[in-house]
Amino acid sequence: MKTVTKTALANVKQNKGRNFLCGCAIALTTFLIFVVLTVGYGMIRVQLASVDAYYPSYHIMFRQVSEKNTKALQVHNDIEEIGLRMDLGQIIDDDATIIMTAMDNNGIRLNKAELEEGTFPKNEKDIVVSKGVLEELGIQGKLGDEITIPYQIYEKDGMGYAKEDTFRICGFMESSDLNKEKKMYFVMNSMEYAKQMIPEADREYRVMFRLADAEHMTTDEIEERGKEIGEDFGVPEGNVVENRAYLAANYTDPSFVKGMIVVIVMVVLAGILTIYSIYYVSMIPKVQEYGKLKAIGSTKRQIRQMVFREGMLVTALALPVGLLISSFLSRWIMKQMITFMAGEDPLMQVAAELVKNGEVSLLHWWIYAITIMAVLFTSAVSLAKPMRIAAKVSPIEAMRYQGLEKRGKKVRKGYQNLTIFRLTKANMVRNKKRTGITIVTLGATGILFMVVATILSCAAPKEIARKDIESDYKIKLETWGGDKMNPDRDWRQVQQNNPLTKAFIDQVRDVDGVEEVKVKTFMNGKIPKLSMDGEIWDANIIGLDASYAETLEKGEIQGHVTYEELEKGDKILMSANMLYWFPELKVGDSLKMVLNMGDDQVEKTFEIGAIGDYYASLGGSSFYLPQSVLEKMNPNNLNYILEITVNDQKKNSAYQELQALADNSEYLVTGSYEEQLQEWEKNMRLTSVLCYAFLIILGGIGIMNLVNTMMNSIYTRRRELGMIQAIGMSEKQLIRMLQLEGIIYTLGTLAVSVGIGSLVGYGAFLYAKTKHMFQISEYHFPVVPAVLLICVVAFLQVLLTYGVSANFRKLSLIDRIRYAE
Template sequence: MIKVNSKKVIAKLSWRSLKANRSRNIIAVCAIALTAILFTTLFTLGIGTVKSLQEATMRQAGGDGHAVLKYISDDDFNKVKDHPLIKEISYNRMLCDGLENPEFLKRHAELWYLDDVGLRLGFCEPTSGHKPAAENEIITDTKTLSLLGVPQEVGAPITLTLNIRGANVQRDFVLAGWWESDPTFNVGQILTSRAYVDAHMAELQNNYSEDHSLTGAINPVIMFKNSLDLESKLNTVLVDSGYSLDETAPNYLDHNVNWAYLSTNFGIDAGTMIALVSALALIVFTGYLIIYNIFQISVIRDMRFYGLLKTIGTTGRQIRGLIRRQAIFLSVLGIPIGLLAGFFIGKALVPLVIKQSSYSESSVSVAPNPWIFIGSTVFVVATVLISTRKPGKMAADVSPVEAVRYTDGNVKSGNKIRKSKAGGKPIKMALANLGRNKKRTVLVIVSLSLSLVLLNTVFTLSQSIDMDKYLSKFVDTDFLIAHADYFQNDFFGKANETTASFVSAVESQPGFEKGGGLYGGREEPFTVTDENNPSPGINSNEYGDFIAAVYGLDGLPLERLELIDGALDYDKLATGNYILEGVKLDDNGNPEMDSIHYQTGQTMTLHNEKGTGESLDERAYTAREFTVLGHVAIKTYSNSDRIAWGYTFYLPADVYTQLVAQPAMMSYAFNVEDRYEAAMGNYLGNYTENVEPVMNYTSKLVSATEFEGMRSTVIMIGGALSVIIGLIGILNFINAMLTSIITRRQEFAMLESIGMTRPQLRRMLGCEGLYYALGTAVFSLLFGVIFSLLIVQWFCGQLWFFSYHFIIWPLVLVLPLLIVLGVIIPLVLFTVTDKQSIVERLREAE
């Protein structure tokens, strides 16, 4: 057999075939570009959001180091620093227990020495001025300067009050440099020079193990070669350096992995994996539908051309290659357009996602990551090649005789001929025409339906975001007032309690309805005897009793307790013989019942330190027995001190105040009439700014604003994707109708030649479009209902702030528009393409 090199001929044929199909090319390029936009938008949105959240998390965690050792000495640092697993390690030394300047009441500040590695890993390198060198030079962030009232000028004087092992010391410094504050990191950083450390080394000796003073403690940040399996690497470093991982061992070093990197070690559960794969499959299928349909219709239209090629010896493989070349060339035109447009769409959507996260104030920067474009290109090219495979095979397999006689939707000779008096009516003929190519009809209907189902899904999700659930996690009353330290998770007791003057001022305002205080504190700790948990641990005292958080509630907070089991009997609680145990909630608001220590009806022993001595007998004198009346939910932001405790209990305020020497009100929750909410918010803002600056507040109004922003973001992002998929579906419909009209021009000419008028022809085409629209409506409604009940409802159940609501009105509203487009598009296309006379169209068959 003689081998002929026909690559140049095939390439020329492919190019000329492209030039002869300009309408097909335009539609194909648009389809490929839209598919690329879809992939690129999602890749940009996904990668950009993950990166932005991780960067914001790193900043909130204090840096991008992989791990940190806590409160170690110079000897410990020297033993660890040269371990082969460590790529680099910083030297971070705390220089006092705290800064006591009154300006730092609502935003704490810390004094540190960081070497060059620490400055870089902690995002603390000065962007103005220079690094501190002299003993009295410091650098800090801009918000700290603003709080101190210090201008952003090199050499500006700064006086700081340092708490060094309980004693306040004032020292004068000068500003050497500064950097822009990050909104996610709500702690001021003031950094000194190495010269300062050397000059004050006597007071910076690390005694943390003896007195728990932070002064002089070293907290080095470690970077490994990568972020994989960080926990294991850190453990290896500690063990190899001669330290124990047992918290009770004398050679134990406190340590932890940077939680900003924890996501890299988490596995994906089966439900999430199914959801991600399903979403990706849906996108691929959406792109496949239109690209496949475009090339299938193109092959059908050019079937006679491929038949003629086969008569002169062209092989099926060469015909497949010809179609594949055309697809690749069109991809070269369409993909770059889609990549560029998709990146900017995704870049615009990322800030909307971040805005609804806990890092809403973070700066967002979406860089053109190469993986965005590589991943999108790979998926689009794969979609194009998969989509053109079957049309190519169809063209390659057809015989020359069949190809010459081929028309769109040929009726096989074995089909029965049906007689009908109404068969010649345009409505009946339109319905019969859709049945001539059932596969294409189904594909067009499915592609149009996908965007409608997605649109309905978006609105279902937006309406299922439950404001009550969302607000109840943060504020379950209209307002919550407290000392500023409480909102910094730094409440201890009487020294930073909510003042009676603040409470009185609030209660005297118009619209005040009802309120109540939450009492607690760490100055007078409680312990419990738990016979079910005899093993002492880090949260137990020398007697084997476990440290517990006990809260007193009066008025509104007591009524707002969420009962899990048992009874919320106020009369029994008032006797002082009953107590409620708190139960932790997971992220979805479900109680973690395995955290319960006592069953309902069980007796437990509670100890407190009021008037106790050192001996066991004196301690036992303060013991008090309670019967567990039931279990209630621990609300971190409304009925606790915002710290996780192993044991948590609730009592009426009247009973609680009898158990402690100095009852301290942690917070005060209250409701107001709806029409006074805005006025009360303004009043509290002014009061905490000018009357009692040490006080602060939060409100339901703030959380409600965040909630509405989240709902808008869901609609905006989902709506954008719906529009893209909708354009793909409409493009598919236009292509199907256009090709159908072009391939049936001879058929239309024959119908006109036997008496069918132009208005009747237009009516028939309008009916075809109407049937497409009605078919889409039926499929969208059916599939939309099934998808909503089976998939969307399940998804809503996975997120704590969602409560599923079945809605179908978005579909119903869009369907009239779909019907209008279904009728108009075929008529416009017929008018545009109807340029030849009947005779000219009939001669095309010769």
């Protein structure tokens, strides 16, 4: 077998140009597989590592746990560490929400709470605040200073009456930009103070704990065990909260494993298609060489081994190069992506710092192992057919083998006049299989490209934001119930003294730039026969005018009811969201509601006329009725939301005036489409970067294959082309023929990529729409990616034809004819 190995090695040296192309293709495929795995897995690991450093470290949290059950949980055998948090009240402030909370030492540690300066509460009247809290309250203070704060204690039926107490500042926590933007803050009191203020029977804890032996469990097992413990202690499932971010960062997540397997399979399949096509095209002319060896006595097994060993030698040389390049570039790519995405997101800033300091390992042995096995396996499979061909054909057949398909006896069709197109067509037809494999291989990566591009095109932040707010600007009432100090915030009171009066709405309409104002009304109550965790379910009804009739009917997914039928007042339109909580509800069921009419309550029974699926922009309610029905039932002012359309040229000034109008009432809050859009663009940034990176890699696979296929197609036919030139074909005609062949490959590839890819992409859109992925609902053809794909493939075809033609001209006619002899 030494002779076989030496012959294979000699073939590698002899066919340097051809094997160099194969080696480059294998190295690039190795790089693509390795980078997809490294960057994909690395992005997840970096994010999870930043979560691990940034997020609390408890596994499960129970809410609303009594004092008795809290003590029992503290000695539970399956719990290794437990921390307590109690929210005791809320500081009184007109502009911000400031929650008073208390935690024991374990709770502080499990929450990874940190202070900018000072210490956590040790004495009863100690308090930790932030500078943002002091600014909101208009108080100045430093460590050791005493401050007097008005607050309301949480009670079972809401919030109690106002109290006031004096505390000593023992520490300062950080105020994030998000706190300031949302105007949501926390202060930390001592647990002793919290227990003193709230009677034992009324205490409700948030119990945070870590399970014993969790290192041997998956995330699903941890979550399931947490629910079982909660069930044993009467904790409703809705009050069992899994720390999913931390669990995903530290424990095996089955869904993550499945996701990684899907990505790996996709990349490996792309690599298999690519390398198989390369070997199939590149190995065909070498069969002639093996025919000579067979003529002088080589056995079939020896021939197969020569083909196999030559291919594996090329792979063995190219694979380390690909791995070496990948190892260096993947780290650089990773750093650039994380830096680009960091922005003002504190979590991503932590991730960028971890990558910069090298605290997260990006190179893993299993990535090298999977890449090596995938490439070796693909090379071996790709060599199978050339091995069979070389071993099977007779020496005479091998000498003239061109990879042409065997045909039965048939009448040969000839032409009196031979044209460039007929020559090109004859070459493509007699090499149908090679042409088909090349186009299908290139088209497969193009199909994947179009599918991903379609999903990204449909997940447009502008559309998603519009599903959250239908107009340009929104003014909405902010109400809540169960607050003894602010009973006027209850909707039953607000509807009797509603700031959204006709005069106010007229003022809004008079603002320069406002084009249209739509009013949505609201009525609430209870549905006695529906309950969840012992609580009677709320009946929230949005009232819409006749302009929404078409929208309501289009959204119906079960049953059908018209706006005119709803106006009769005996039927109601239910949101599909209700089916998540009460799947037993169906069209035709009767629902008795107890509705709030100011200080009075009225019972009203509705028949579910239809069930509809609607976006939050419609009101985000459980039920919908015509405004006229609500007005007939309730004489109070039910105006709830103003949807305001503003002229694009006057938005800035109009927004300022609208905000000034809303600021005149503490009951009103505002929002704009631009704010929602900015939020969604931020959320989609990571997804877009990862997906487009994946698209670029898939495009790289296709481009690599196109380069190899076109070059091999021309180089392996030097002798044939030389003989055609010897009988009269000019250089110009030869170049035109090569260009025409390239155009056929290009058009075939684009037909598969864009044509079939568009159909598969539409199927992916329908699936995403059904599963509510990225709130996708409207199909958008990915015009820009499709045009880019066409332009890149066409440009490469022109470039390749020019490059190959220039190289081909360097050979004399005799050298072309003598090629491979």
